[in-house]
Amino acid sequence: MSEEYRELGVSIPIGPFHPALKEPIGFRIWVEGEKIVKADIRFGHNYRGIELIGARRNWIQILYLAERICGICSWSHQFPLAQAIESLMDVRPPDRANYIRVVVGELERIHSHMLWLGVLGHEIGFDTLLHLTWGVREKVMDALELISGNRVNYAMATIGGVRRDITEAKRDILLRKLDDLLKGVETLRDIVLTHKLVLLRTEGVGRYDRELALRLCLQGPMARMCGIRKDVRQDEGVAAYGDLGFRAIVARDVVGKDGCDAYSATAVRVAETIQSINLVRDALMEMPPGPISAFPKPIVALTRASKAEGEAIGRYEAPRGEVIHYVRAAKSDKPKRWKVRAPSLINVYSTKWVFPGHQIADAVVIAAQPDPCIACTERALIVDLDRGERRVVDHAYLTELSRRKSKEVMGDV
Amino acid sequence: MFEPLSIILYALAAIVFSLFFGLLFMGVDRKLYARMQSRIGPPILQPFYDVLKLLGKEIVRPRGASPLYSLAPIFHVATAAALAAYVPFGLKSPLSHYGDIIVIIYLIALAAFAVVLGGAASGSPFSSVGSQRELVLIVSIDAPMLVSLLTLAWLSPGFSVFSLEAISKHPPLFSENPLVRVLGLLLLVGVVMWYIGDIKVGITEVEEAETEIAGGPLAEYSGPNLAMFEMGRAIRLFVGASLIVNLFFPQDLSIFLSLQGPLLEFGNVCFHLLKTFLVVFLAVTFHRTMFGRLKISSVASLYWKYIIPLTLVSSVAAIVLRSMGVI
Numbered sequence: 001m002s003e004e005y006r007e008l009g010v011s012i013p014i015g016p017f018h019p020a021l022k023e024p025i026g027f028r029i030w031v032e033g034e035k036i037v038k039a040d041i042r043f044g045h046n047y048r049g050i051e052l053i054g055a056r057r058n059w060i061q062i063l064y065l066a067e068r069i070c071g072i073c074s075w076s077h078q079f080p081l082a083q084a085i086e087s088l089m090d091v092r093p094p095d096r097a098n099y100i101r102v103v104v105g106e107l108e109r110i111h112s113h114m115l116w117l118g119v120l121g122h123e124i125g126f127d128t129l130l131h132l133t134w135g136v137r138e139k140v141m142d143a144l145e146l147i148s149g150n151r152v153n154y155a156m157a158t159i160g161g162v163r164r165d166i167t168e169a170k171r172d173i174l175l176r177k178l179d180d181l182l183k184g185v186e187t188l189r190d191i192v193l194t195h196k197l198v199l200l201r202t203e204g205v206g207r208y209d210r211e212l213a214l215r216l217c218l219q220g221p222m223a224r225m226c227g228i229r230k231d232v233r234q235d236e237g238v239a240a241y242g243d244l245g246f247r248a249i250v251a252r253d254v255v256g257k258d259g260c261d262a263y264s265a266t267a268v269r270v271a272e273t274i275q276s277i278n279l280v281r282d283a284l285m286e287m288p289p290g291p292i293s294a295f296p297k298p299i300v301a302l303t304r305a306s307k308a309e310g311e312a313i314g315r316y317e318a319p320r321g322e323v324i325h326y327v328r329a330a331k332s333d334k335p336k337r338w339k340v341r342a343p344s345l346i347n348v349y350s351t352k353w354v355f356p357g358h359q360i361a362d363a364v365v366i367a368a369q370p371d372p373c374i375a376c377t378e379r380a381l382i383v384d385l386d387r388g389e390r391r392v393v394d395h396a397y398l399t400e401l402s403r404r405k406s407k408e409v410m411g412d413v
Numbered sequence: 414m415f416e417p418l419s420i421i422l423y424a425l426a427a428i429v430f431s432l433f434f435g436l437l438f439m440g441v442d443r444k445l446y447a448r449m450q451s452r453i454g455p456p457i458l459q460p461f462y463d464v465l466k467l468l469g470k471e472i473v474r475p476r477g478a479s480p481l482y483s484l485a486p487i488f489h490v491a492t493a494a495a496l497a498a499y500v501p502f503g504l505k506s507p508l509s510h511y512g513d514i515i516v517i518i519y520l521i522a523l524a525a526f527a528v529v530l531g532g533a534a535s536g537s538p539f540s541s542v543g544s545q546r547e548l549v550l551i552v553s554i555d556a557p558m559l560v561s562l563l564t565l566a567w568l569s570p571g572f573s574v575f576s577l578e579a580i581s582k583h584p585p586l587f588s589e590n591p592l593v594r595v596l597g598l599l600l601l602v603g604v605v606m607w608y609i610g611d612i613k614v615g616i617t618e619v620e621e622a623e624t625e626i627a628g629g630p631l632a633e634y635s636g637p638n639l640a641m642f643e644m645g646r647a648i649r650l651f652v653g654a655s656l657i658v659n660l661f662f663p664q665d666l667s668i669f670l671s672l673q674g675p676l677l678e679f680g681n682v683c684f685h686l687l688k689t690f691l692v693v694f695l696a697v698t699f700h701r702t703m704f705g706r707l708k709i710s711s712v713a714s715l716y717w718k719y720i721i722p723l724t725l726v727s728s729v730a731a732i733v734l735r736s737m738g739v740i
Contacts (some may be wrong), residue, residue: 012538012626020624033545034709123624125615126705131450197616197705360542361708364624 012360016045020123020364025348025372029355029363036363039355041348051338058333059085059159059305060298066325067153069340072115074153075108076318077340080325082157083238083314088329089159089304091294097161098240099287103174104147104156105239105316106276106283110181111140112319113269113276116371117192120266123364124201129192136184143177146170159301161293171284182277189270193255202262206354206366209260216350219321219343221272222370224250225265227258232317244282249275262369306333320344320371348372424498424507428648431497431655435647436460438654438690442698449702460647467640475633477536485531486634486641492524493645493652500652501577501659503685504678513576514562517656521558521611524649525551528620528642532630543629546709547620553716554610554617557724561603564728565660567735568593581663592734596727601661603724606716608653608696612646615701619709654692655685662688 010031016024024045030038050069054062066081067074079101086093093101114137121129141151147166148154156162166174192198208218213226223230231248233241251257251264254271258264295301311328321343328337347370354366440457447454456462474482498508499517525547532544569583585597610617621629631642666672666680707715 010538010541012542019627031542034542121705124705125618125622125624128450128702129705131452135451197707200707200711201705359708359710361619361622361625361706 014363014367016042020367021372022119023372027351027355027363027367029360031360034359034361036355036358036360039352039363041352043348051340054338055335058302059335060302062335062338063157063159064153064155066340067155069342071152072112073108073318073320073323075104075156076316076323077325077342078155078157079105079239080314080316080323081327081338082159083316084312084325084327085159085305085308085314087312087314088308088310088327091160091304093161093294094291095240095288096165096290097292097294098243099283100162100164100166100292101157101239102241102244102283103166103280104144104154104162106280107140107144107147108154109276109319110185110273110280111137111144112371113273114140114185116269116319116368117188117266119368119371120202120262120365123368124198126195126197129195129198132191133188136181136188139177139181139184143174143181146173146177158293158298159305160295161291163293165292166284166287171287174284175281178277178281182274185270185273185277189274192270193267198266199263201361201365202266203259205262205358205362206265206351206369207259207261208350208354210258212350212353213260216353217346218350219346220317220319221265221268222321222347222350224248225258225268226250226260227252232315232322236315238316240283244279244286246279262365265369302333305329307331318343321347344370344372420507427502427507428494428497430502431648431651432494432644434686434689435649435651436464436644438651438693439647441690442693445694445698446702449698460643464640464643464647467635467643468637470636472636472638475535475537478633479534479536481530481534482536482633483638485527485534486638486645489524489527489531489645490641490648492520492527493648496520496524496652497648500655501581502655502689503665503682506577514566514580517577518555518559518562521649521653522551522555524645525611527645528630531634531642532632535630535633537633539626539628539632540630542626543620543622543632546622546626547630549709549713550610550613550617550620553713553721554607557603557716557720558607560721560724560728561600561607562660564596564600564724564731567728567731568596577659581659584661584663586661587664590739592739596731596734597661599723599727601657603720603727604657604660605692605696606720608657608692609700610712610716611653612650612697614697615704616707616715617712618701618706619712622706650693650697651689654689654696657692657696658685658688 012029012031014027014029015021016026026042026045028040028042029036050065054065057065063078063081066077069077114133118130118133118137121127121133144154145151147170148156148164156164208216208222208226210226210228213223213228218226218228220231227250229248229250231246232238233246234248237246249268249271251259251268254267255264259267293301295304308329309331311326313327314325316323323343324341326337326339326341327335330336351366351370355363358366437457437460439460440455443459444454444457472483495508496517499506499520529544529547529551532540532547565580565585568585569580585593586601588594588597609615613620621631626632631639634642665677666684667677670680672680
């Protein structure tokens with residue numbers, strides 16, 4: 001903490017560990033009474049070095065590592081990576097695979113948005129909303145489990161297509177589940193968008209404006225709540241979105257105006273949930289027959305990928321915004337470089353400009369508004385209170401530590 | 414009955430009684446709250462387990478806490494206990510001869526101040542913000558309570574004594590005069606809003622606000638100190654609802670059944686518990702299922718813009734009507 005900050009008076013730490021946060025991230029706000037005068041954000045509490053680990057795995061294995069970048073949107077990392085590798089190899093997945101990709105991606109969006117809505121309810125002390133929303137969310141989780149056998153890490157994407165087909169029988173069950181789900185979500189929409197308390201706590205809270213949103217390059221629902229019709233699904237027509245005639249929703253389509261605040265963000269997310277349910281239904285109905293992968297076996301794909309050279313990116317609209325995966329290949333079974341740019345990095349930093357002027361009670365709503373997903377960090381800071389030391393853990397120190405550990409392990413052998 | 418020793422024993426019994434039913438109501442409240450959210454919820458006896466477990470833990474004092482940190486919980490639970498001995502629970506209250514409504518008002522405010530003191534003494538930013546919010550709450554909720562209680566006293570025909578019994582003898586909601594019934598209804602709103610603000614649930618849960626300031630004044634409390642705050646809260650939950658019942662619905666069982674002697678007294682206690690539970694259910698459980706937490710500024714404006722004017726208007730109306738001889 002610098003001297004300049006110290007003069008600002010009382011500071012309140014929200015994080016890295018705080019009841020309002022589900023993942024470690026450090027918001028620090030400086031307050032005068034209840035009013036926030038300054039805010040600062042710190043990442044770096046959960047560094048996992050996942051890109052480096054990825055560079056040691058082969059093209060197939062890395063897909064299932066990518067899935068574990070995030071605890072919620074596993075598909076949103078697996079799919080763009082598969083896309084990037086496909087574009088390296090210049091392979092197009094078959095149509096049926098593209099439709100299945102839409103189904104999985106949209107089911108994931110539904111469960112992510114429902115989760116967010118519950119978290120918002122919890123942040124404003126409205127736990128009933130949390131439990132109702134998550135009750136509805138369970139139906140999506142069941143649908144995902146039906147398709148892939150798993151609730152969160154579906155392992156559905158592979159190079160050149162998907163790994164599991166959606167059979168006729170599964171499709172019928174899914175369609176029935178979707179009707180149920182739609183009813184639940186519509187009830188929730190009617191409650192959330194008109195409940196007096198939700199209005200009091202979200203309207204005007206976390207207000208950006210269109211210029212600020214453009215300047216900070218806000219992503220996903222955060223951009224769409226400001227009226228910026230930006231969505232990779234619409235702009236790029238990835239997978240089968242182009243065939244399905246997808247058009248992104250902005251706040252004014254739902255509530256009549258682009259509020260740029262937490263209420264607009266809520267409205268956009270709820271409307272997107274309903275849109276996703278319809279997309280899944282359309283994709284299931286219009287799904288063409290045919291193979292689900294361009295390659296008969298993963299090993300064929302791996303052999304082909306090992307001959308690829310050059311660099312490629314894969315883009316996808318995750319529930320939180322645009323995810324970009326960059327890979328560079330050099331005729332090897334492993335990537336030379338793999339880089340992930342998640343939308344939360346941008347969206348979370350943008351809150352820094354929005355905190356001042358709000359009350360402490362709004363801080364948690366603002367912090368939750370971008371649906372922060374803490375995936376990318378770089379370092380750790382060790383503070384030794386007894387000795388009054390602060391030390392940044394850097395690469396050299398970590399290398400030294402790991403060498404020491406290796407020697408220990410070798411000693412046992 | 415009026416020997417000091419028997420009064421002390423009776424008061425102790427009343428405190429234990431209030432504590433027991435306070436914790437029990439808390440448990441039932443949590444269970445019903447959970448059922449209304451389609452959850453299973455904790456066992457009904459969970460608050461008892463919580464308090465017992467907390468009592469057995471070691472005391473941790475944060476660095477930088479002032480000596481008041483350890484005194485505030487004792488102060489809080491002692492005030493709440495005194496309150497329990499002043500408010501009747503279907504039987505006559507043990508200390509009814511030693512004070513009137515004014516004492517009850519003071520004790521209620523004191524218990525809240527103990528929380529403010531404890532929070533301010535813990536030296537944590539969360540606690541100090543929580544204490545500030547609690548102060549704003551006290552200023553907001555005590556005014557409608559004070560006005561309502563005094564008006565209730567004026568409305569009762571006796572008028573000379575500010576005693577709970579005098580008001581209980583003539584509940585305004587069941588008066589023969591329709592004007593008094595209307596006034597009583599307005600005052601009921603004022604007192605119920607005070608109750609909601611005093612136990613801090615639902616819209617007024619601003620002071621602990623787990624997701625905002627991590628428990629507010631109690632953020633640094635643990636072990637037996639926290640247990641004392643929990644017990645104090647249980648007693649206040651029960652006594653507050655009990656006070657509402659005494660003020661507005663004081664009828665005993667004799668209007669339904671012709672019982673006599675100890676059986677009648679036992680019946681009255683049960684009947685009183687039933688009414689108190691209904692108040693807790695409506696004002697606490699139902700209310701917090703339906704609403705979340707407001708911002709402290711909205712809470713203050715809710716009370717100062719609507720509730721306080723409402724009680725003031727009914728108070729002035731009571732004075733005017735009484736001087737005109739209408740009521």
